[in-house]
Amino acid sequence: VVQLDKVPTREGYTFTGWYADKELTQAITEIKMTSNKTVYAGWEETDVPGMLNGEDHYAYVVGYEDGTVRPGGNISRAEVATIFFRLLQDQVRQENLTTDSAFADVGAGDWYNTAISTMAELGILRGRTPDTFVPNAPITRAEFAAICARFDTGENADDATFPDLAGHWAKEEVERAVSLGWIMGYEDNTFRPDKAITRAEAVTMINRVLQRNPQSPEDLLKDMVTWPDNQDPSQWYYLAIQEATNSHDYERTTGIYETWTQLRETPDWSQYE
Template identity: 30%
Template sequence: VSGNTVTAQVDHFTMFAVMVAVQEPALTDIAGHWAFDSINKLLATGCIGGYPDGTFRPDHHITRAEFITALVKAFGLEQKEGKSFTDTAGHWAEEYIATAAACGIVNGYDGGNFGPDELITREQMAVIIVKAAKIAPAAENPSFDDSDSISGWAAEAVNTAAGSGIMKGYPDNTIRPQGNATRAEAVTVIIDALNISPSNS
């Protein structure tokens, strides 16, 4: 093999096919990252992937559609026809969102839309992961300096996710429920939930 040329010595004339094994490039931006192990675990399952340029972009934010897709794949949820949202018809993640809705994991917003391309907040992620993993409410609620900023509808789920160790707070003792989740945080939440989910025991 030299450049784009393959040379071979043969003992008869016929048509030959050259098969090329393409090795996926190693991701260039996860070495040393705090979520390195979780990222590699979920990558190995094919539930999430990197980008064509060989990066994973662990600290970039993740959309609601991207998170739901990774979660449905990771939990091995059978695709079902679920609630029809006004803004998911024809969307690349339509089937995954419908499956999550059919399983009672997501409800969408008032008005019938889902917001698939919106960035997912940490409290939204907590509600979804607790439902998917069927985690029982935590015996004790962790105390965070910004607990008052958790929306009422998400309070139990955030406390459950944090109390069970699925969702981690930050070094400044905040949980930042209204903040947008990163790809690394999303991957870690899914991996940790799989480890303690009763349905996976």
């Protein structure tokens, strides 16, 4: 008898269990091996969290003054707070809007004060200590995964984990994000929780949370914003960077994927800085 206790992961989907039949009508937790057997994984599309705007596909990343977007560069804790602040549903943002910072290193005159204060008020952001946020530090993979996980209130899946998460403060939150198909590990089955996350990794994860997933370069538009350091469509992050830096209308194609139909204006976020 084989216990079916392995939890697989799939980008943008939540695992619903193992089944004895392809039609997914006979749920099972174990199988008796009297001959070769096939079991089937059940999946459902992971919903966009209710606090986040998955409907409007606005650009949420801007490039640097030199015209680059730097996919391999780090992204700061303040930048991540600002991105998720912009991606909130308008009503959620307005109802929780505050400039009262709980952190000694986030002052009233700082460009990121409103974003950090509001996201902390929502319980999505936490400091590195009770009274410091360390806004300019590069955010780690564990910190980023934990932020994503806090938008979802569902139960945690068992065993969706990595060996290097044992004893880590973010273990449960990372596992939650993994079980939702939002975050993936590396090919050697590690997560590397304390490694600084790259800008490319961050936008890839955000796009999964929001179901913003063009499937091929043909799903984009020719007159979109482009970047000198994101010109190679064969790079794993090419589509994710383009999705994150262009505001557009879209149509759903199959499953979690989309194709762009028209470019649109990006909101002016300067009022919050």
